[in-house]
Amino acid sequence: MSQHLDLIVIGAGMAGVAAAHKCAAQGWQVAIVDALPYGGTCALRGCDPKKILRRGAEVIDSARLMRGKGIDDAGLSINWPDLMAHKHGFTDPVPTSMADGLRDSGVTTLHGRARFTGPRRLEIDGVPYDVERFLVATGARPRPLNFAGHEHLIDSTRFLNLEELPSRILFVGGGFISFEFAHIAARAGSSPVIVDRGERPLKNFDPDLVELLVDRGRQVGVQLRRTTTIVDVTPADGGYQVTLEHAGAQETIETDVVVHGAGRVAELADLDLDAAGVGWGQRGIQVAAHLQSTSNPAVWAAGDSADTDGMPLTPVAVAEAKVAASNMIKGTTTAPDYSGIPTAVFTIPELARVGMLESEAREHGIDLAVRYSDTSGWYSNYRIGENTAAAKILIDQSNDQIVGAHLLGPKYGELINTLGLAIKLGLTTRQLKSATAAYPTVGSDLASML
Ligand SMILES: Cc1cc2nc3c(=O)[nH]c(=O)nc-3n(C[C@H](O)[C@H](O)[C@H](O)COP(=O)(O)OP(=O)(O)OC[C@H]3O[C@@H](n4cnc5c(N)ncnc54)[C@H](O)[C@@H]3O)c2cc1C
Ligand SMILES: NC(=O)c1ccc[n+]([C@@H]2O[C@H](COP(=O)([O-])OP(=O)(O)OC[C@H]3O[C@@H](n4cnc5c(N)ncnc54)[C@H](O)[C@@H]3O)[C@@H](O)[C@H]2O)c1
DSSP, rough: SSSSSSSEEEOOSSHHHHHHHHHHHTOOOOEEESSSSHHIIIIIIIIHHHEEEEEEEEHHHHHHTTTTBBBOTTTTTOOHHHHHHHHHHHHHTTHHHHHHHHHTTEEEEEESSEEEEEEEEEEETEEEEOEEEEEEEOOEOOOOSSSBTGGGGOHHHHHHHHHHHHHHEEEEEESHHHHHHHHHHHHHOOOEEESSHHHHHSSTTTTTHHHHHHHHHHHTOOEEOOOOOOOOOOTTTTEEEEEEEEEEEEEEEEEEEEEEEEEEESSSSOOGGGGGGGOOEEEEEBTTTTBSSSSTTEEEEGGGGGEEESSHHHHHHHHHHHHHHHHHHHTOOOOOOOOOOOOOSSSSSSSEEEEHHHHHHHTTTEEEEEEEETTTTTTHHHTTTTTEEEEEEEETTTTTEEEEEEETTHHHHHHHHHHHHHHHHOBBBHHHHHOOTTTTTTGGGHHHHH
């Protein structure tokens, strides 16, 4: 390749695109490559399409909560193909608009699967590129599973593209993907079953709030099987027989589709990182805190394909990409600031977290005040008929600062952002309470939660 390039970004998802724009804006010669249409997981196969489908489920659920309170929901249903078309209205234009935006910024847009052939050499579908630096932003893929019949599972991408929603769905794993999809499927008229091998699903969230969510899910038809493993999945009568094992006993259940929600690993296997002398594992490329490979200084990584302290989430991917780009440009070793980054599971109602779990705060020996509120009877929830909502705010009594916040309730995925900001800026609860919120809004409940 005769063209000089300062950087090739591998992966045109949220991380890769953010870094490509930032480096090109500094006058660098930058190329970006993706094996799939540009946009990555979040915009095309994750956050955004998922939340569009969830909107249909929210409408159904909201109407049901108002049954007998002035709303007649009889006959209300989700038209799955129409909802899918609504989703495509957002996702289909993404690859072109993203590629156009990159080209407008001066980035060379390439298509194909990238593979290292040396410490500073890459091949894209057989064409070699000798480059100064590489940013690996290749994301993640479903974790390989080893039970018999695992090849019959569909992944989250296929679920988000189902032309019709089957009436019986079994989800393997009790994490983000299974809970979010099961809550959509239940409102769309399916019977979802979540099978988790552990005692506690959604283990990175507050256990008390998770139990409330599990109960609320049960009320709408989401079944959860805990401490249960999959023995095998066998095709039968156009669907599947799934043999489960719980407490030493086996049981076979029938389902129309089995969905992989059992975790994701970094998407690195095809890159031949060994040819570049780059250390890596299931959690991603081994990087220093400032996101440079610990074994090949020409290689940097960000997002789901980097082994960092950040969670595999979109805001983390973007934050890491910007820090990696800045470090590459300036020759600095700044580490990303992961404090105050919130996360939400978009079930109905949603479950959100920022900062420490209660158990973590106690392990750190923090002088803790736990402010727990059952908010189901509060005005905001009474108004919409929601019967399940709670808040747990963890406060360090030595300085009046919030060290963790856990919320379950309608629109609490928005409220968690304010608590994230409070953690990041080190605001005291006194300062937070001094802010005046518009009334009546969910935000105006915050002061009472503190
Ligand atoms: C179903 C689902 C729902 C989610 N919902 C949320 C949510 O609501 N909120 C949230 O914060 N996070 C969510 N996430 C996580 C979020 O999508 C990811 O953390 C985020 O997209 C990671 O961005 P990334 O840029 O690191 O990787 P990606 O967006 O995955 O981009 C990686 C790109 O690299 C390309 N690639 C891979 N290997 C190669 C190669 N060898 N050559 C060329 N190209 C390659 C891929 O094709 C892909 O386009 C969700 C994930 C899933 C699966
Ligand atoms: N709203 C969001 O931000 C959002 C939504 C979806 C996905 N994501 C991201 O994608 C990642 C992957 O999501 P996920 O839901 O696949 O994983 P996850 O890590 O959230 O949950 C996986 C669950 O599967 C269980 N499990 C693993 N193997 C199993 C087996 N063989 N049988 C039964 N249970 C098994 C685990 O114990 C765990 O509870 C998440 O970690 C998250 O970062 C985020």
